[in-house]
Amino acid sequence: MAKPGLPQGTRDFGPEVVRKRQYIFNTIRSVFELYGFQPLETPAMENLDTLMGKYGEEGDKLIFKILNNGLDNADKHEQARADFEKVLEGKNVKGLTERALKYDLTIPFARYVAMNHGQLTFPFKRYQIQPVWRADRPQRGRYREFYQCDADVVGSNSLLNEVELANIYKDVFDQLGLTGFELCINSRKILAALAEYCGGAEKMTDITIAIDKLDKIGLDKVKAELAQRGLNDDQINTIEKYLGISGSNEEKLQRIGVLLGHLETGKKGIEELDFVNRQCAGASGGSLVIDFTLARGLNYYTGIIFEAKAPATVKIGSIGGGGRYDDLTGLFGVPNIPGVGISFGVDRIYDVLEELNLFPEGVYTGTQVLFFNLGAEESKTAFTTMQDLRKQGVRCELYHEPAKMNKQFNYAEKKNIGFAVIIGSQEIQNNSAVVKNLKTGTQETVALADLSNKLFI
RNA sequence: GAGGUUGUAGCUCAGUUGGUUAGAGCGCAAGUUUGUGGCACUUGAGGUCGUGGGUUCGAGACCCAUCAUCCUCCCCA
Numbered sequence: 001m002a003k004p005g006l007p008q009g010t011r012d013f014g015p016e017v018v019r020k021r022q023y024i025f026n027t028i029r030s031v032f033e034l035y036g037f038q039p040l041e042t043p044a045m046e047n048l049d050t051l052m053g054k055y056g057e058e059g060d061k062l063i064f065k066i067l068n069n070g071l072d073n074a075d076k077h078e079q080a081r082a083d084f085e086k087v088l089e090g091k092n093v094k095g096l097t098e099r100a101l102k103y104d105l106t107i108p109f110a111r112y113v114a115m116n117h118g119q120l121t122f123p124f125k126r127y128q129i130q131p132v133w134r135a136d137r138p139q140r141g142r143y144r145e146f147y148q149c150d151a152d153v154v155g156s157n158s159l160l161n162e163v164e165l166a167n168i169y170k171d172v173f174d175q176l177g178l179t180g181f182e183l184c185i186n187s188r189k190i191l192a193a194l195a196e197y198c199g200g201a202e203k204m205t206d207i208t209i210a211i212d213k214l215d216k217i218g219l220d221k222v223k224a225e226l227a228q229r230g231l232n233d234d235q236i237n238t239i240e241k242y243l244g245i246s247g248s249n250e251e252k253l254q255r256i257g258v259l260l261g262h263l264e265t266g267k268k269g270i271e272e273l274d275f276v277n278r279q280c281a282g283a284s285g286g287s288l289v290i291d292f293t294l295a296r297g298l299n300y301y302t303g304i305i306f307e308a309k310a311p312a313t314v315k316i317g318s319i320g321g322g323g324r325y326d327d328l329t330g331l332f333g334v335p336n337i338p339g340v341g342i343s344f345g346v347d348r349i350y351d352v353l354e355e356l357n358l359f360p361e362g363v364y365t366g367t368q369v370l371f372f373n374l375g376a377e378e379s380k381t382a383f384t385t386m387q388d389l390r391k392q393g394v395r396c397e398l399y400h401e402p403a404k405m406n407k408q409f410n411y412a413e414k415k416n417i418g419f420a421v422i423i424g425s426q427e428i429q430n431n432s433a434v435v436k437n438l439k440t441g442t443q444e445t446v447a448l449a450d451l452s453n454k455l456f457i
Numbered sequence: 458g459a460g461g462u463u464g465u466a467g468c469u470c471a472g473u474u475g476g477u478u479a480g481a482g483c484g485c486a487a488g489u490u491u492g493u494g495g496c497a498c499u500u501g502a503g504g505u506c507g508u509g510g511g512u513u514c515g516a517g518a519c520c521c522a523u524c525a526u527c528c529u530c531c532c533c534a
Contacts, residue, residue: 005525058532061458104534132534137458139528146534209532296533318534345534374492409494424492438494 009136009144016364021147023363024176024346024353025129028149031171032127035164037151040126042108048092048100054107054300054331064133064144065097101133105150106300106328106341113154113339114332122155122337141316141348152341154328159272162304162324163279165342169308169320170287172344177358180311181319184291185276188301188323189269193260194242198235206230207239208295214243215293242292249277249290256292272304302326306342310352319352320344366395368456369419370412373399382423385433385448392452412438419456 006012013021051063071080076095083095102108105128113120129149138144151168153161166183173181195204206229210222217225219240226236245255253274260266273290280288296305303324310319322342329337353359369389371382379398386396397417399408405422412420422434433451436443446454 008525056532062532134533136533137531138526142533148534316534321534343534348534372492404491405493406490407494411494413495420494422492426492434493436493441494443493 007144009138009142011143011145015366019363019366020353020359021346021350023359024349025147025149027175028172028344028346029127029129031168031175032149032151034171035125035151035168037125037127040109040112040128041130042102042105042112042128044101044131045099046102046108046111048094048097050111050332051100051103051107052092055103059103062134062136063103064101064135065092066099066101068096068098071096102130103134104132105130105148105343106152106325109150109152109341110328110339111332113337114329114334117329117334117337120155123153123161124155125151125153127151141351143347146345146347149344149346150322150341152339154337154339156340157338159275159304160279161340162272162276165306165322165340166276166280166288169306169342173287173308176349176353177360178311178349178352178356180313181287182289182309182311183287184289184294184307184309185273185304186291186294187269187272187304189265189272189303190256190260190292191269191295193263193266193269194239196263196265197260198231198238200231200235203229203231203235211239211243211293212295219243245292249288252290252292253277269303276304296321296323300325300328300331304340308344310348311356314352314355316348316352316355318345319348364416367397367415367417368394369396369421370408370415370417371396371398372405372408372420372422372424373402374405374422374424375402378424378428381428381448382421385421385423385451388452389456394452394456409438421451 045066048063048065052060055062070076079095083093086093087096109126109128113124127150129147131145131147133145136142136144151165153165166185169181169183173179191208192201192204195201195207198207200207207226210225210229213225214222222243223236223240226239231239242256242259245252245259247255253270256266257270261270277288277290291307294305294307296307301323303326305323306321307318308320310316320343322340324338324340326338327335328339329335369386371379371386373379373382379402382398386398389396399411409420411417418438420434420436420438422436427433427445430445431448432445433448434443435446435451435454
């Protein structure tokens with residue numbers, strides 16, 4: 001028999017880990033609900049052509065494709081072989097792969113909105129917490145299956161939505177105790193204006209990809225990359241000026257105005273940032289940072305973009321991101337539905353909380369009371385007593401077989417159970433039970449009838 | 458897609474320039490203790506050294522291949 005194993009980049013989650021993950025999910029979900037977002041779920045798989053071409057050239061390569069069933073059918077052999085030849089040339093063929101695992105939650109959501117826009121009440125605010133898959137090479141903080149938690153508002157152009165989303169980030173990270181996170185914000189319009197100003201509007205993607213790496217590789221390497229991507233010295237000098245902008249949010253806005261304020265798109269972008277910055281200043285404190293180097297890879301963003309960064313001490317980088325897309329459903333034939341959304345990367349948030357030791361004690365609690373099993377007769381009484389407690393909402397279990405107390409204590413210890421209820425022959429005679437607090441070691445004898453009045457915490 | 462790292466007990470890892478019977482800690486089981494745990498002590502179980510070839514009198518160690526893993530780049534959460 002082959003050794004059991006997991007597909008690369010996937011993980012099992014044991015009981016403790018699930019509890020901790022649930023803690024994160026619940027925190028995020030409750031904040032989403034608090035802001036009036038409604039839940040949505042979409043299938044694990046989508047039609048391949050729903051996904052292809054939405055994430056850029058690199059993204060297409062990272063989509064997990066699903067091999068069609070029934071290819072071994074003799075009638076289809078010839079067609080399958082021909083199709084395979086095409087795949088070897090790097091093409092996608094419906095005959096072989098019609099479906100794919102979803103790559104993110106935004107495109108499936110756009111597909112859903114496009115299919116249901118007639119029935120939806122706009123603005124439609126939905127949140128979605130589901131796994132997504134990427135055929136990436138796994139490494140630190142990067143998996144092939146991971147969860148995203150998205151919240152999007154579609155059908156509204158108001159920048160108030162951006163403000164709300166920024167505050168959701170703050171609320172969630174505050175509740176998780178993750179002080180020191182940074183919410184970086186920029187506008188694609190400013191990036192577009194920069195490209196336009198350089199005289200290379202069509203080079204916007206090249207420019208954004210390069211400058212996004214500034215904090216990672218440094219100015220010199222960014223300039224080298226810009227040159228390699230076909231920008232001339234003049235253009236690079238302008239970009240260097242742009243990247244050199246620093247100071248407080250207000251100072252940055254003032255300085256970018258000098259550089260790009262004369263351009264229509266630039267002016268708009270600055271107004272957007274200014275509005276969000278002002279609105280958040282009171283509410284969300286100092287966590288909002290205007291960062292002109294923030295670019296984000298996904299092509300469909302058109303306005304404000306967000307990126308939540310873990311505290312610098314944890315070298316894990318982005319723990320969430322999002323932005324505005326003016327015409328997402330246009331890709332699916334339904335134009336003029338604007339939207340803005342954000343995403344939390346739970347797997348990375350988990351790693352950050354773990355590293356900073358921020359999980360609260362409470363997440364580890366499971367069973368509250370272990371009933372000892374001291375024999376066939378004794379365990380009958382224990383069982384009925386236990387069922388009474390369960391009706392009161394106390395989480396209980398009965399040791400699965402008669403055993404030495406030693407063993408049963410150890411079991412309780414391992415499972416971090418707070419109380420033992422011991423019912424032996426003596427207790428049965430007196431209609432009582434011994435309740436022992438396993439943390440403190442103190443114990444008392446309680447009448448069976450009074451047991452349900454006890455608080456096992 | 459490119460580059461590198463590591464694979465030895467359930468887990469974390471030692472294992473010298475190639476040499477007889479492959480070790481430790483933790484965990485597990487039993488006992489000291491037949492109704493009171495955590496500690497301590499004693500004893501025990503558990504390995505085809507990732508897999509397949511090769512070099513050698515002799516390979517856990519050296520060579521080749523292969524699989525897996527983790528990490529870096531690309532890109533991303």
